[in-house]
Amino acid sequence: MCGIVGFLRRNPVADASAENAVVGRMAACIRRRGPDHQATFVDPAIGLALGHLRLAIVDLSPSGEQPMRSAGGRFTIVYNGEVYNHMALRRELTAAGLAPEWRGHSDTETLLAGFEAWGIExxxxxxIGMFAFGVWDRAEQALFLGRDRIGEKPLYYGWQGRGGDRTFLFASELDPLTRHPQMTAEVDRHALAAYLRTGYVPAPQSIYHGIAKLQPGTVARIAADRDEVRITPYWRAMDAVAAGKRDPFTGSPTEAADALETLLRDAVGQQMMADVPLGAFLSGGVDSSTIVALMQDMSTRPVQTFTIGFNEARFNEADHAKAVAAHLGTEHTELYVTPAQARDVITQLPGIYSEPFADSSQIPTFLVSQLARKSVTVSLSGDAGDELFAGYTRYDITQKLWHKLSRIPQPMRAAAARLLTTLSPMAWQRIADSAKHIVPPLGRFSNIGDKIHKGAAVLPSRDGDQLYHGLTSYWLDPVSVVRGAGAETTSPYAALDVPAGLSDVERMMAFDLVTYLPDDILTKVDRAAMAVSLETRVPMLDHRIIEFAWRLPLSIKTHCSSPKWPLREVLYRHVARSLIERPKTGFGVPIGEWLRGPLRDWAEHLLDPTRLKAEGYLNAAAIRQVWDHHLSERSNRQYELWSVLMFQAWREAQPSADTPR
Structure with missing residues (x-):
C-alpha cells in the first residue's frame, strides 16, 4: 500500500531540481500513505515527474522500492496496491521464457515484467488484486494510469493550466494536486450538489473543476504531445452482471455455498500474503465473521482481530464480536470508545478525506483502523457482502414499497404527497404520540413525522430506480441548496448501462456495485486506514467472487427468506448460528444527538448564516431552516446537516480555498 503522485508538462522545463522539489512537495502531504520510503523520478526533457511513498508490505528490501524501472528499461512505474497472484504470474512468465532476471520478490516488479511481455491491459x-498506478512508457512516449476492477485504490487526474503551460496531474488523493503551481482548486458546484445528495462525490467527478477520478477497471493513456486522455476499460462491473445473468448457476443452494466457500478460501488465502503482521476487522456480523473464520481455519496460529465498542447499546456490536472471536480462537483486541474520543476524530476528518465525505461511519472506521495499526500493518475486511448477496434491508423495503406504489397513478401519489406535507414532522409526531394508546403499534416507531415527510418526498417517483435514488439520498433537492449548481437533468443511474432482465432488487444491487460501493464504502475504508498507515484488503472483491455472485439467482441469495444465504451457510460451517442470528446493528455514531449537544457550537460556527452568504456556495436560508428544525427536535436532519458540515469543515481546512466568482 502506498501513495503515488506525478505530472507531465506540455512545456518541459530544464531544471530537474525544481521539478524534484515540486513533486516532492506533492508527495509529502500524503506521507501517511507511505511512511517507509519516499523517492522521485524526474525526466526534465519530457516534462515528467513521478513520486512514490512506500508502505512496505511485500519484499521489504530496497528491491521493492519505487519509482521502479522495468528490466528492459521501457517502463517506469509508481504503484499503489497489491497483486495477490503475482507469484503465479511470475511462473507463467518463466514458463513462456518471458521472465527477466528477478531482482526481488515484489509484485511491482512482476507487473513491470508483465507489461513488457504482454502489454499493460x-x-x-x-x-487479481487492488491497485492504482502511473507508468511511463518510453517507447510510446506516453503516460498510462490504471485502476483495479472495482475501485479499491483511488486515483485522481486532470489537466490544469492554459496553453503551452498545460500540465497533466495525477495522485492517490486530491491534496497533492493542490500543491502543484498549475492547480486552480476551484470547487465544482455541480459536483457539490451531487455530493449533498449522496454524501460522497460520485465518480468520475471530483470536488474540483478539471479533476476527475479514474473509473474502476480502466486504463488511461496520455501522450506527451497532446491533451487527449484516452480511457479504455479492461473489465466492467456491468459486463460481469450481464454475463452472470446469461450463464446462471444451476446447482442447488448447498452447491452454491460449496462453490462460494472454495472461491472465498482461495481469495482469503491469497490476501493473507504479507511480509508484515496481518489481522482482520471483526464486527461479529456475517461478513467479517466469515472472513475471519476462513482466515483462522487456514492459519497455524491465532489470527489477530480487532473491534471497537460503544457504551450505547444501539451502536455496539463488540460483545457479539468478542463471542465470535472466542469461538474461533482468535487473538482478539477490543476498545470501548467514549463519546468524547469519537467526537475528537471529527477535527481530523478534513485531513483524512481529501474531498468532502459525509458517511458518519467514517468515525468508527478510523478508530478501528487506529486500534489495528498498533499491532498489524495489514487488516482484512468483510466489506461487499451486502452489495453482492442482497444483504441490505433497503432492497426488500424498496421493492415492496414500489410494488404497492406502482398500482396508484402518479398524479394521485403526487397529490397525496402534497397533502401529507401540509403538516410538519413535529405535528405528525404529536398526533402519533396522542394515538399510541388507541393504536399501540405506533409506539414502536421513532421520528414518525420524519418518516412521513421522507415518504411523501418519494411518493411521486416515476419508477423503482427513482424511488431507490430518493430513499438513499441525503438532500432530495440539492440544487436548491447549492448556489449556481444548475438543475439535475437525469438520474445518476441513467448512464450506468444496466443490463436488461434484472429484477428490482438486482437493479439496486447493480447500482450499488458501481456507485455506493466504490465511492462510499471503499473510499471510507481506504482513507481512514491510510490515515494511520494501515493496508486494508477486501477478499469479497476478488473479481472471481463478484462474477460468481452475479451468476447466483436471487432465489439462492435470499434462500429461506434469509438475506446473504450462501455467505451465512459458509459461516455456519465454522461458527454457531446462535452467535450470528440477531438484528443488524449499524456501524455508526449518534451524530443527530451530538449536533444538539456537544457539537452544537462547532456546527453553529460552520453554519453561521453570515459566513454561508459570504462564502457564496450554499443557500444560507435553506440550511438555517433545516438546522432550526433539527435543534428544536421537530425533525431529525442529521444526514443533510452532516453533509453540509463536512463540506464546510473540508473547505475551512484547505490551504487556499478558492473565492467564488
Missing part, C-alpha cells in the same frame, strides 16, 4: 486482465 493484458497483464491487468491476468492480475
Amino acid at each position: 493484458a497483464t491487468l486482465r491476468r492480475a
Whole structure:
C-alpha cells in the first residue's frame, strides 16, 4: 500500500531540481500513505515527474522500492496496491521464457515484467488484486494510469493550466494536486450538489473543476504531445452482471455455498500474503465473521482481530464480536470508545478525506483502523457482502414499497404527497404520540413525522430506480441548496448501462456495485486506514467472487427468506448460528444527538448564516431552516446537516480555498 503522485508538462522545463522539489512537495502531504520510503523520478526533457511513498508490505528490501524501472528499461512505474497472484504470474512468465532476471520478490516488479511481455491491459486482465498506478512508457512516449476492477485504490487526474503551460496531474488523493503551481482548486458546484445528495462525490467527478477520478477497471493513456486522455476499460462491473445473468448457476443452494466457500478460501488465502503482521476487522456480523473464520481455519496460529465498542447499546456490536472471536480462537483486541474520543476524530476528518465525505461511519472506521495499526500493518475486511448477496434491508423495503406504489397513478401519489406535507414532522409526531394508546403499534416507531415527510418526498417517483435514488439520498433537492449548481437533468443511474432482465432488487444491487460501493464504502475504508498507515484488503472483491455472485439467482441469495444465504451457510460451517442470528446493528455514531449537544457550537460556527452568504456556495436560508428544525427536535436532519458540515469543515481546512466568482 502506498501513495503515488506525478505530472507531465506540455512545456518541459530544464531544471530537474525544481521539478524534484515540486513533486516532492506533492508527495509529502500524503506521507501517511507511505511512511517507509519516499523517492522521485524526474525526466526534465519530457516534462515528467513521478513520486512514490512506500508502505512496505511485500519484499521489504530496497528491491521493492519505487519509482521502479522495468528490466528492459521501457517502463517506469509508481504503484499503489497489491497483486495477490503475482507469484503465479511470475511462473507463467518463466514458463513462456518471458521472465527477466528477478531482482526481488515484489509484485511491482512482476507487473513491470508483465507489461513488457504482454502489454499493460493484458497483464491487468491476468492480475487479481487492488491497485492504482502511473507508468511511463518510453517507447510510446506516453503516460498510462490504471485502476483495479472495482475501485479499491483511488486515483485522481486532470489537466490544469492554459496553453503551452498545460500540465497533466495525477495522485492517490486530491491534496497533492493542490500543491502543484498549475492547480486552480476551484470547487465544482455541480459536483457539490451531487455530493449533498449522496454524501460522497460520485465518480468520475471530483470536488474540483478539471479533476476527475479514474473509473474502476480502466486504463488511461496520455501522450506527451497532446491533451487527449484516452480511457479504455479492461473489465466492467456491468459486463460481469450481464454475463452472470446469461450463464446462471444451476446447482442447488448447498452447491452454491460449496462453490462460494472454495472461491472465498482461495481469495482469503491469497490476501493473507504479507511480509508484515496481518489481522482482520471483526464486527461479529456475517461478513467479517466469515472472513475471519476462513482466515483462522487456514492459519497455524491465532489470527489477530480487532473491534471497537460503544457504551450505547444501539451502536455496539463488540460483545457479539468478542463471542465470535472466542469461538474461533482468535487473538482478539477490543476498545470501548467514549463519546468524547469519537467526537475528537471529527477535527481530523478534513485531513483524512481529501474531498468532502459525509458517511458518519467514517468515525468508527478510523478508530478501528487506529486500534489495528498498533499491532498489524495489514487488516482484512468483510466489506461487499451486502452489495453482492442482497444483504441490505433497503432492497426488500424498496421493492415492496414500489410494488404497492406502482398500482396508484402518479398524479394521485403526487397529490397525496402534497397533502401529507401540509403538516410538519413535529405535528405528525404529536398526533402519533396522542394515538399510541388507541393504536399501540405506533409506539414502536421513532421520528414518525420524519418518516412521513421522507415518504411523501418519494411518493411521486416515476419508477423503482427513482424511488431507490430518493430513499438513499441525503438532500432530495440539492440544487436548491447549492448556489449556481444548475438543475439535475437525469438520474445518476441513467448512464450506468444496466443490463436488461434484472429484477428490482438486482437493479439496486447493480447500482450499488458501481456507485455506493466504490465511492462510499471503499473510499471510507481506504482513507481512514491510510490515515494511520494501515493496508486494508477486501477478499469479497476478488473479481472471481463478484462474477460468481452475479451468476447466483436471487432465489439462492435470499434462500429461506434469509438475506446473504450462501455467505451465512459458509459461516455456519465454522461458527454457531446462535452467535450470528440477531438484528443488524449499524456501524455508526449518534451524530443527530451530538449536533444538539456537544457539537452544537462547532456546527453553529460552520453554519453561521453570515459566513454561508459570504462564502457564496450554499443557500444560507435553506440550511438555517433545516438546522432550526433539527435543534428544536421537530425533525431529525442529521444526514443533510452532516453533509453540509463536512463540506464546510473540508473547505475551512484547505490551504487556499478558492473565492467564488
